[in-house]
Amino acid sequence: MPHKRNQFWNFLLSFIPGAGQMYQGFLRKGTSIMSIFFAEILLAGIVNIDWLLLGLPVIWAYSFFDSINTNSLPDEEFARLQDKHLFADSSQEFKIPKGKFRIPAAAALILMGIYVLLENIAYMLRSFFGYSYSWWFMDLVFDYLPRFAFAAAVIIAGLYLIKGKKIQIDNDDTYNQEKDIL
Numbered sequence: 001m002p003h004k005r006n007q008f009w010n011f012l013l014s015f016i017p018g019a020g021q022m023y024q025g026f027l028r029k030g031t032s033i034m035s036i037f038f039a040e041i042l043l044a045g046i047v048n049i050d051w052l053l054l055g056l057p058v059i060w061a062y063s064f065f066d067s068i069n070t071n072s073l074p075d076e077e078f079a080r081l082q083d084k085h086l087f088a089d090s091s092q093e094f095k096i097p098k099g100k101f102r103i104p105a106a107a108a109l110i111l112m113g114i115y116v117l118l119e120n121i122a123y124m125l126r127s128f129f130g131y132s133y134s135w136w137f138m139d140l141v142f143d144y145l146p147r148f149a150f151a152a153a154v155i156i157a158g159l160y161l162i163k164g165k166k167i168q169i170d171n172d173d174t175y176n177q178e179k180d181i182l
Contacts, residue, residue: 010071017060020067025083032086033063046112047146115146 005024014020018034021027037059044052070081119142 005071007071010067014064014067017063020063021070024067024071026070026081028083028085033059033066036086037063043150046116047150048143049147049150 010020010023013023016034017037018030018032020030021033022030037056040052040055040059044050070078073081122142
């Protein structure tokens, strides 16, 4: 069970997203916050979209004030807190789903790794041979293509969420109609 820690060290560690939570013993929550923070930096770097970094102050502020407020709770309230991941249900263990998203997620990770590898090779060749206007294709592939791919992924995710909500509403309507018949 987590226990309250020294307020000075908690304050200092709270400046690193997730570290204050880890210091207090909330390892799942701390690693969730830290993973989200650095994943956002990684994503912004890969797709080369700087405005994605605008979410970093929000994540940092949440982490900082959550750590400070949690450590300031009375002992009985602090003892009731549970260590859980931010986006996982407390009744389930945090693990990679084995359903229909596992293969697309694996393919996306492999493609992302190949892309980063090719990008580094291309930029090494560019610096070795020098930059000229004949490298416009590399600019297209390594600068603009990731932005279009990211935009398409966001649109597809939004459409999927809308579709999922419609299916849920349809299932609820079917359930209510069956309930009315009985």
